[in-house]
């Protein structure tokens with residue numbers, strides 16, 4: 144029987160977690176971990192659970208109280224974010240965000256993303272080499288989400304670090320330093336946003352300003368309190384950062400590793416849509432989700448009792464041969480591609496169109512500009528089980 148403990152992962156796990164996930168999926172798809180939680184790896188099980196709101200809850204109060212301490216800011220933040228709540232609170236916040244992220248707002252975003260990507264590529268071209276994470280992938284989402292929420296350019300500096308610290312605190316195991324860093328980051332982020340919101344209340348922005356729309360509350364429901372508004376804006380700024388950075392850097396590394404696919408994309412740029420979906424599937428930026436069982440259920444042949452805490456392994460489900468023919472092959476034209484990188488059901492990623500827009504523009508323009516781009520030096524994987532990405536990805540472009 145396969146042995147697996149997500150709280151004690153071996154150092155070589157991060158380079159390639161997929162053999163471990165395959166073993167789990169084949170031998171123990173609903174795996175009982177040493178700490179009593181469950182780790183699920185089959186696509187069909189995850190899809191069913193994500194779509195079932197009556198038996199599975201997203202409420203993390205019970206899980207996070209011992210992890211962060213019930214009086215901590217990390218606890219207040221994560222338990223106020225819509226993603227870690229159930230209806231009716233979740234529904235109320237989600238409606239506001241979905242109503243504010245209109246197709247017109249997305250359309251208006253596009254030329255600014257193109258201009259930004261081209262500016263970054265110009266700078267890389269001038270140098271001939273780059274770290275694709277710092278110099279490219281990470282520079283895009285911070286600007287996009289910053290533009291959406293109207294964060295002034297000269298105030299965007301600390302956003303990425305705050306975001307990494309707060310989302311990093313969701314890893315299965317935390318050091319004391321990580322916890323303190325996360326706590327400090329929530330405090331600073333909230334203080335910053337309180338000033339921004341006060342300013343925006345005095346001087347509302349235009350139609351495409353997400354923050355103004357959230358403050359205004361266009362759903363006709365119960366408006367968000369200041370506490371709810373600030374924590375959910377922190378979440379929005381975080382949710383859009385690290386995940387999209389990883390999608391872009393993972394995508395470029397995958398294309399460089401599979402050179403015929405890179406050439407194919409250059410020859411057939413119309414494949415960019417399926418290419419982005421395949422990058423999302425093959426190296427899912429968000430590899431793990433969680434749910435709490437609230438009514439006794441049968442999950443993949445195992446009886447789970449109320450209170451059981453589940454980790455849903457998106458990274459494993461997205462390589463499940465039961466859902467994807469030739470699942471370990473990277474195929475930029477794969478269709479259909481019912482990956483779970485954005486989860487599914489009531490909590491499916493509310494920013495998926497923004498992420499897709501950024502990735503399509505970034506990947507396509509990068510491979511067109513630098514057909515010979517290749518990894519140079521030693522790329523370093525970020526050692527995180529939940530958020531899969533690169534810490535550094537050095538490349539030569541000429």
Ligand code: HEM
Pocket residue numbers: 201225226227237240288379382383384386387390427428429432433483484485486489490491492493494495497498
């Ligand atoms: C490649 C990039 C992204 C990935 C892989 C991703 C993935 C996810 C996943 C898996 C969830 C569901 C979590 C769960 O219920 O357990 C989620 C939720 C969410 N994401 Fe994303 N996300 C990405 C980008 C973004 C962006 C750019 C934004 C904002 C502009 C965003 C906003 C949200 C929000 C608001 C939720 C909460 C939805 C809810 O609970 O109803 N995400 N995302």
